[in-house]
Amino acid sequence: MTIPIKKICCIGAGYVGGPTMSVIADKCPDIQITVIDINTDKIKAWNTSDLSKLPIFEPGLSNIIKRCRGKNLHFSSEIKENIAEADMVFISVNTPTKTKGIGAGEAIDLKWIEASARQISKYATGNTIVVEKSTLPIKTGETIKKILEADNSKNSTKIPRRFSVLSNPEFLAEGSAIKDLEEPDRILIGGEDNLSINSLINIYSRWVSRNKIITTNLWSAELSKLIANAFLAQRISSINSITALCEITDSSIKEVSNAVGSDKRIGDLFLKAGPGFGGSCFKKDILNLVYICNYYGLNEVADYWRKVIEINNWQKDRIVKIIVKNLFGNLSEKTLTILGFSFKANTNDTRESPALDICKKLLNEGANIKIYDPKVSEERISMDFNDDLSQFKRDKWEKSTTIYEACENSDAVIILTEWNEFRVIDWEKVSLIMRKPSWIFDTRNISNLENARNYGINVWSLGEVE
Ligand code: NAD
Ligand code: UGA
Numbered sequence: 116m117t118i119p120i121k122k123i124c125c126i127g128a129g130y131v132g133g134p135t136m137s138v139i140a141d142k143c144p145d146i147q148i149t150v151i152d153i154n155t156d157k158i159k160a161w162n163t164s165d166l167s168k169l170p171i172f173e174p175g176l177s178n179i180i181k182r183c184r185g186k187n188l189h190f191s192s193e194i195k196e197n198i199a200e201a202d203m204v205f206i207s208v209n210t211p212t213k214t215k216g217i218g219a220g221e222a223i224d225l226k227w228i229e230a231s232a233r234q235i236s237k238y239a240t241g242n243t244i245v246v247e248k249s250t251l252p253i254k255t256g257e258t259i260k261k262i263l264e265a266d267n268s269k270n271s272t273k274i275p276r277r278f279s280v281l282s283n284p285e286f287l288a289e290g291s292a293i294k295d296l297e298e299p300d301r302i303l304i305g306g307e308d309n310l311s312i313n314s315l316i317n318i319y320s321r322w323v324s325r326n327k328i329i330t331t332n333l334w335s336a337e338l339s340k341l342i343a344n345a346f347l348a349q350r351i352s353s354i355n356s357i358t359a360l361c362e363i364t365d366s367s368i369k370e371v372s373n374a375v376g377s378d379k380r381i382g383d384l385f386l387k388a389g390p391g392f393g394g395s396c397f398k399k400d401i402l403n404l405v406y407i408c409n410y411y412g413l414n415e416v417a418d419y420w421r422k423v424i425e426i427n428n429w430q431k432d433r434i435v436k437i438i439v440k441n442l443f444g445n446l447s448e449k450t451l452t453i454l455g456f457s458f459k460a461n462t463n464d465t466r467e468s469p470a471l472d473i474c475k476k477l478l479n480e481g482a483n484i485k486i487y488d489p490k491v492s493e494e495r496i497s498m499d500f501n502d503d504l505s506q507f508k509r510d511k512w513e514k515s516t517t518i519y520e521a522c523e524n525s526d527a528v529i530i531l532t533e534w535n536e537f538r539v540i541d542w543e544k545v546s547l548i549m550r551k552p553s554w555i556f557d558t559r560n561i562s563n564l565e566n567a568r569n570y571g572i573n574v575w576s577l578g579e580v581e
Contacts, residue, residue: 117314118242120146124201126231128152128161128190130171130292130395130464131248131285132207137179138296140188142322149189149197161190172463172490175293198238203314206231206259207248207285212399221406223252223399232262239263239276244311247282250340250396252403256280256305256333281306281315282333284340289394290461302328305336341400341407345420348397350385352426358388358578359433368578369560388578390434390473390531390558391427393458395466398424431469434577435476438556441575442527447481450550452525454518455532455559456488456496463490469558470531471499474512477529484512487521489534519544527554533561546570 125136128150140148152158160170162184166177180188191197198204208227213219228249235245245263247256263278282305287295302319306312316328331339354372361368368388376383392398401420408417442449458468465471474484486496493514500512515521518536522528522545530537538561546553546567554573557564564574 116310117317118202118244118310120202120244120314120318122146122201123148123203123205124197125150125205125207125248126152126194126198126234127205127207127209127227127249128154128157128170129207129209130289131287132205133161133169133171133190134173134176134287134292135207135248135285135296136205137176137183137188138293139318140183140186141179143318144183144187146318147187147189149191149201151191151194151197153192153194155192158190158192172461173289173292174461179293194234195238198235199240201239201243203244203246204235204239205246205248205283206235210249210251210399211395212402218406221402221409223403225252225255225258228255228259229262232259235278236263236265239278242277242279244314245278245280246315247280247337248285250284250344250400251282251337252407253334253338253341256282256337279306279308279311280333281308281311282336282340283315284336286340286343289464290459297322299323299327303331303336303339304328305331305333307333341404344397344400345404345423347385348392348401348427349420349423351387351389351392351397352423352430354386354388355391355430356426358430361578362580365580367580371578387533388560389533390469390577391430393466393468393470394464398427398467431472432476434556434558435473435480437575438477438527438529438554439480441554441556441573445481446477449481449526450483450485450524451477452515452521452528453484453486454488454521454528454530454537455534456486456491457532460533460535461490463492463495465491465495465499468499468532473529473531475500478511482511485515485521485523485525486512487515487518488532489536519548523548524550525553526550527556530555530557530559530562533559537561538563542567542572543570546572 123146125132132150136148136150157170166180169177208231210223213222213224260280284303302323304312304315312330319328357371358368372386375381376386401424405417405421439446453474456468456470457463457465477484496514518540540562552573555567557576560576564576568574
């Protein structure tokens with residue numbers, strides 16, 4: 116038995132809400148889906164006729180928007196009506212780390228989740244299945260249920276209402292969101308109410324085989340999402356911790372990673388060494404796990420997971436120290452070329468990007484920097500620098516429009532994001548326009564550095580023999 120779902124509303128038109136609802140709309144033409152957001156500029160951007168100006172860049176997204184928008188996929192700022200009409204409401208709002216008060220720096224700020232629950236409570240009519248799509252601390256479902264049920268008396272209609280809460284965490288990665296949504300490794304649904312669970316299964320099973328849909332209790336689903344992210348981040352810190360050892364023992368991180376990852380029990384994914392993991396979620400989700408463990412008195416477990424973040428910070432510091440040391444301990448009056456500003460390739464997202472931290476440290480050393488990134492806008496970079504740093508003067512950095520413009524008169528090229536175009540740089544051309552002695556620091560191990568060496572450029576490659 117299932118409840119027929121004719122209308123879905125998704126609260127939050129961000130990196131998760133936008134692509135997730137686009138794929139559901141594409142796969143379920145009979146369901147009307149509206150994504151709502153309090154940010155009216157974002158909604159305007161989702162409705163733009165110029166598809167290159169959508170608020171987020173994801174390969175394959177604009178094609179789906181073209182197919183579905185205005186048919187069964189809508190983006191709107193109209194909150195009341197869309198919640199009232201929905202049979203199912205997804206909550207896909209931001210859940211950042213708290214910046215003040217109890218748990219600041221670790222716990223999740225549930226302000227936006229609570230506001231969403233109150234909106235649903237106020238406007239929902241009839242039976243509503245509420246789906247947690249955001250990544251949440253374990254037991255948040257309980258809070259949502261309490262808010263939904265407590266406010267029942269205040270609803271604007273007199274129709275009796277019934278709520279059911281499910282956890283359906285999202286595992287998409289940015290840059291491959293559409294592929295991840297279309298061909299997921301698994302769909303996880305946690306809850307107690309079989310009728311609601313079956314209704315959500317009914318949606319996903321249009322394109323995901325039933326054996327990939329895992330059902331659990333609500334708390335296991337909430338916790339599994341945090342743990343999946345913690346495990347992925349832990350692998351990156353593990354391999355990054357070994358880069359330093361490789362550099363001093365004449366071994367190669369690429370070779371070690373390949374040899375270790377060839378063991379089926381270990382697997383070869385998420386073993387690429389780099390400048391540290393970025394993105395909006397790994398750090399905040401591990402910090403949240405640390406907070407939860409300490410809250411329940413599991414201090415050793417908390418310390419274990421905190422180390423994953425400490426190694427991540429250590430890696431960024433280490434890279435900056437290596438750059439400074441090789442440039443004679445002094446960056447003032449020097450120009451550095453930054454290739455890649457997003458936290459990974461194929462996205463314009465810069466949240467927690469290692470490039471941002473590394474650039475700030477280089478600017479602090481007095482360097483001038485020229486940044487090239489194929490998708491991150493100058494406006495975004497400016498906002499990132501100004502978020503907490505009024506001391507970073509605008510004349511100390513500039514955004515370049517090509518790789519080669521960014522390399523003009525530069526002392527060092529620093530590759531921080533693994534964009535494909537950085538794999539095929541014409542190092543001969545670069546060697547002619549850089550200041551001597553010239554350096555390349557490749558923190559992603561993607562460039563043809565042998566070739567660069569042949570043109571007289573000094574080369575440092577993460578975790579490789581110098
Ligand atoms: P985001 O910041 O890109 O988007 C969240 C949106 O929610 C914002 O546009 C915001 O304006 C809107 N919002 C907040 N409160 C609202 C309210 N009361 N009513 C209407 N709109 C509201 O965040 P995101 O990256 O999409 O992440 C959302 C959640 O999904 C987080 O919990 C995150 O941990 C999780 N997640 C993110 C990713 C990812 O790749 N970004 C992947 C999996 C899970
Ligand atoms: C990550 C997870 O992969 C998703 O499953 C999850 O849904 C999402 O977080 C989330 O909850 O937000 P995302 O952060 O978009 O996705 O991107 P990843 O591909 O995981 O990369 C994260 C960071 O790790 C990037 O900075 C990337 O460059 C780095 N990374 C990744 C490495 O340094 N080495 C690797 O081998 C893999």
